[in-house]
Amino acid sequence: EVQLQASGGGLVQTGGSLRLACEAxxxxxxxxxxxxxxxxxxxxxxGVACISSEDxxxxxxxxxxxxxxxxxxxxxxxxxxxxxxxxxKPEDTxxxxxxxxxxxxxxxxxxxxxxxxxxxxxxx
Numbered sequence: 001e002v003q004l005q006a007s008g009g010g011l012v013q014t015g016g017s018l019r020l021a022c023e024a025x026x027x028x029x030x031x032x033x034x035x036x037x038x039x040x041x042x043x044x045x046x047g048v049a050c051i052s053s054e055d056x057x058x059x060x061x062x063x064x065x066x067x068x069x070x071x072x073x074x075x076x077x078x079x080x081x082x083x084x085x086x087x088x089k090p091e092d093t094x095x096x097x098x099x100x101x102x103x104x105x106x107x108x109x110x111x112x113x114x115x116x117x118x119x120x121x122x123x124x
């Protein structure tokens with residue numbers, strides 16, 4: 001059974017940091033590029049970042065406002081992808097979910113499964 005369990009969200013003040021983690025199981029994690037997307041209240045989901053599956057990883061960030069503040073990484077030995085978020089702003093408030101992705105900007109469910117997500121709330 002494919003599972004994508006996100007954790008690490010919470011309430012943080014403007015300027016604070018959080019580290020999200022998404023632990024995957026039920027599929028060959030290191031065969032997939034993995035990424036984070038987010039959905040703010042009343043808005044459409046938007047892709048945040050994607051990291052490739054190769055040993056020498058490539059990363060892309062799809063929101064200009066997070067570049068230099070958010071950093072995606074992965075640990076294939078732990079089947080986990082991370083999102084380090086620094087200098088958080090109220091506009092970063094959203095439910096963050098992990099999924100498979102392409103470096104070209106597509107985010108898609110892994111065998112039909114989209115992670116449940118973790119809520120990040122940034123207070124002003």
